[in-house]
Amino acid sequence: MNLSSPRPIHPPASAPDWERVRSDFPLLMREVNGKPLVYFDNANTAQKPLSVIGAVDEFYRRYNANVSRAVHALGSEATEAYEGARSKLARFLNVRIDELVLCSGTTFAINLVAYSWALPRLKTGDVILVSRMEHHANIVPWQLIAQRTGASIRVAEISPDGSLDLDALHTAMTPEVKLLAVTHVSNVLGTINPVREICREARKRGIVTVVDGSQAAPHMPVDVAAIGCDFYAITGHKMCGPTGTGALWARRELLQEMPPFLGGGEMIKEVSFEGTVFNDGPQKFEAGTPNIAGFVGLGVAVDYLETLGRAHIDAREQELLAHFTEELQRIEGVRIFGTAPRKAAVVSFQIEGAHAHDLATLLDLQGVAVRSGQHCAHPLLQYFGVAATCRASLAFYNTHEEIEAFMAALKKVRTLLG
Numbered sequence: 001m002n003l004s005s006p007r008p009i010h011p012p013a014s015a016p017d018w019e020r021v022r023s024d025f026p027l028l029m030r031e032v033n034g035k036p037l038v039y040f041d042n043a044n045t046a047q048k049p050l051s052v053i054g055a056v057d058e059f060y061r062r063y064n065a066n067v068s069r070a071v072h073a074l075g076s077e078a079t080e081a082y083e084g085a086r087s088k089l090a091r092f093l094n095v096r097i098d099e100l101v102l103c104s105g106t107t108f109a110i111n112l113v114a115y116s117w118a119l120p121r122l123k124t125g126d127v128i129l130v131s132r133m134e135h136h137a138n139i140v141p142w143q144l145i146a147q148r149t150g151a152s153i154r155v156a157e158i159s160p161d162g163s164l165d166l167d168a169l170h171t172a173m174t175p176e177v178k179l180l181a182v183t184h185v186s187n188v189l190g191t192i193n194p195v196r197e198i199c200r201e202a203r204k205r206g207i208v209t210v211v212d213g214s215q216a217a218p219h220m221p222v223d224v225a226a227i228g229c230d231f232y233a234i235t236g237h238k239m240c241g242p243t244g245t246g247a248l249w250a251r252r253e254l255l256q257e258m259p260p261f262l263g264g265g266e267m268i269k270e271v272s273f274e275g276t277v278f279n280d281g282p283q284k285f286e287a288g289t290p291n292i293a294g295f296v297g298l299g300v301a302v303d304y305l306e307t308l309g310r311a312h313i314d315a316r317e318q319e320l321l322a323h324f325t326e327e328l329q330r331i332e333g334v335r336i337f338g339t340a341p342r343k344a345a346v347v348s349f350q351i352e353g354a355h356a357h358d359l360a361t362l363l364d365l366q367g368v369a370v371r372s373g374q375h376c377a378h379p380l381l382q383y384f385g386v387a388a389t390c391r392a393s394l395a396f397y398n399t400h401e402e403i404e405a406f407m408a409a410l411k412k413v414r415t416l417l418g
Contacts, residue, residue: 012307012309012312015309015312015315015316016308016309016312018316018396018397018399019399021308021396021397022397022399024049024050024051024304024397025047025048025049025050025397026050026053027039027047027048028047028397031367032364032367032369033364033365033366033367034367035366035367035368036367036405037367037369038367038368038369038402038405038406038409039369039398040368040369040370040392040393040394040398040402040406041369041370041371041391041392041393042238042345042393042394042395042398043187043215043238043346043371043391043393044371044393045237045238045243046218046237046238046239046240046395047240047395047397048240048241048242048297048301049240049301049304051300051303051304052240052241052242052297052298052300052301052304053297055296055297055299055300056242056293056294056296056297059078059081059292059293059296059297060293063077063078063081064078064293065077065078066078066289066292067079067082067083067289067290067292068266069265069266078292081292081295081296081299082102082290082292082295082296084299085102085295085296085298085299085302086100086102086247086282086295088299088302088303089102089234089247089298089299089302091302091306092217092222092302092305092306093217093222093223093224093232093234093247093249094222094223094224094225094226095224095225095232095249096252098252098280098281098282099249099250099251099252099255099281099282100247100248100249100282101247101248101249101250101255101282101285101286102245102246102247102282102286102290102295103246103247103248103285103286104244104245104246104291105214105233105234105235105236105237105244105245105246106135106137106138106212106213106214106233106234106235106246107137107235108246108248109231109233109234109246109247109248110137110138110141110181110210110212110233110248111141111261112248112261112285113141113210113231113233113248113250114141114142114144114145115141115145115261116258116259116260116261116285117208117231117254117257117258118142118145118149118178118179119145119148119149120259121178122145122146122149122150122151122178122179123149123150123151124149124150124151125150125151125176126149126150126151126152126176126177126178127151127152127153127154127174127176127177127178128142128145128146128151128152128153128154128177128178128179128180128181129154129155129156129169129172129173129177129179129180129181129207130142130153130154130155130156130180130181130182131155131156131158131164131169131181131182131183131193132155132156132157132158132379132380132383133158133162133164133183133186133188133189133191133377133380134181134182134183134212134377134379134380135183135187135212135214135375135376135377136376136377136378137212137376138181138182138183138210138212139181139379142179142181151178154172154177155379156168156169156172156180156182157383158191158380158383161338161339161340162186162189162190162191162337162338162339162340162343163191163340163341164182164191164193164198166194166197166198169198169201170201173201173202173205173207175205177205177207178207178208179207179208179209179210180198180202180207180208180209180210181209181210181212182195182198182209182210182211182212183211183212183214183215184211184212184213184215184216184222185213185214185215185216185219185343185344185346186215186338186343186346186377186380187214187215187346187375187376187377188337188338188346188348188375188377188380188381188389188391189337189338189340189343189346189348189380190321190338190340190343190344190345190346190347190348191338191340191342191343191344192216192220192340192342192343192344195211195227195229196226196227196228199211199227199228199229199230200228203228208230208231208254209229209230209231210229210230210231210233211227211229211231211232211233212233213232213233213234214233214234214235214238215238215344215346216344217234217235217238217239218238218239218240218305218313218395219310219313219314219317219344219345219395220310220311220313220314220344221310221311221314222310224249230250230251230254231248231249231250231251231254232248232249233246233247233248233249234246234247236294236295236298236301239298239301239302239305240301240304240305241294241297241298241300241301241302242291242293242294242297242298243294244291244294245291245294245295245297245298248285252281255281255282255284255285258285260278260284260285260287261285262285262287262288263276263287264287264288265287265288265289266279266283266286266287266288266289267279267283267284267285267286267287308396312396313396316396317344317345317394317395317396318345320345320394320398320399320400320403321343321344321345321347321394323400323403324345324347324392324394324403324406325347327403327404327407328347328349328407328410330407331351331407331410331411331414332352332414333351333352333353333414334349334350334351334352335349335350335351335352336348336349337349337350337384337386337389345393345394345395346391346392346393346394347391347392347393348375348389348390348391349389349390349391349392350386350389350390351390351410351414351417353417354413354414354417355388356372356373356387356388356389356390357372357373357388358417359372359390359413359417360372360390362413362416362417363390363406363409363410363413366409366412366413367405367409368405368406368409368410370390370391370392371390371391371393372388372389372390372391373388373389374387374388374389375389375391392406
């Protein structure tokens with residue numbers, strides 16, 4: 001097996017034809033409540049292009065078999081496609097193939113780190129440093145580990161504009177801190193954290209870093225090697241791939257030291273009642289039959305994103321974000337949460353006098369899909385003193401016309417709510 005990252009796909013020099021790109025996504029063509037769908041819930045899950053849908057369909061139609069367990073043709077084809085997805089993800093993140101664990105997504109990945117790396121090592125007096133803006137998936141596992149080990153949780157606070165307070169963060173990196181958990185991009189605020197700088201400062205102090213890349217990997221170039229973290233987690237369904245897919249990248253020396261998280265088939269070399277010899281590398285953490293069809297689809301999703309070019313995707317989404325924000329600010333009574341200088345195309349907001357759930361429900365009647373609630377980030381919303389927000393999150397396949405339709409629907413709903 002080639003353990004280095006495979007040769008990258010070269011994106012076009014000029015930006016894609018975004019109208020043509022949009023036609024690749026069949027779900028965007030439907031209507032909801034008699035209105036053309038405006039899908040602004042991409043931070044929750046992204047839609048899937050025809051190539052991904054077709055790849056999953058083809059797997060089940062033509063070579064459905066288990067991986068690494070059969071020498072017949074179907075088994076070999078399934079294994080080749082599954083491992084091909086690992087290879088594509090390694091290229092996508094600029095990491096070695098033998099450092100990439102395939103799993104169900106970021107939640108599983110962070111729990112793997114928590115129970116396989118942190119649980120055997122942390123003790124009373126140790127500190128886990130977690131930022132205020134984390135998703136629950138990067139908070140709750142650390143709380144569970146703290147309860148079992150006697151370690152404590154320390155919170156790295158944010159500034160009113162939604163930026164991470166870097167001076168306070170560096171001050172909080174005391175000798176007791178053994179692990180830092182931080183998101184690359186906030187799923188509520190859109191804030192893009194300077195993870196390379198953060199990880200560099202943590203590394204100087206001997207602090208292990210876990211970066212949640214769920215909201216970064218689909219929307220911008222991500223070079224994990226350059227970031228310099230110890231663990232990086234991604235979720236496939238947010239990057240145009242199937243649900244139940246994702247990956248954890250970990251430094252090879254850490255993977256070698258970590259005990260398995262789950263036991264079963266595939267993660268072993270030899271089993272007897274006297275003991276078990278575990279597999280090497282990422283396979284040690286991949287017990288059981290994986291979501292093979294899902295990973296075949298994820299591999300195709302990676303190809304799709306790289307063919308568009310992640311720099312082009314980033315530029316497109318920044319253009320849409322600027323338009324959306326400018327128009328939203330024109331609406332009376334709006335409050336936007338997260339105004340950091342560099343942010344992704346995620347806008348959480350409230351309208352004065354309107355509950356977020358009522359707003360989202362009425363927008364849905366206009367064919368507009370946004371998320372409302374606390375977005376799996378209760379501590380963050382507590383900081384802002386609100387119970388819930390609406391969140392509009394855009395992707396490269398959205399359009400300026402959809403933004404105008406959203407604003408028209410929002411004004412109509414605002415009138416209905418008084």
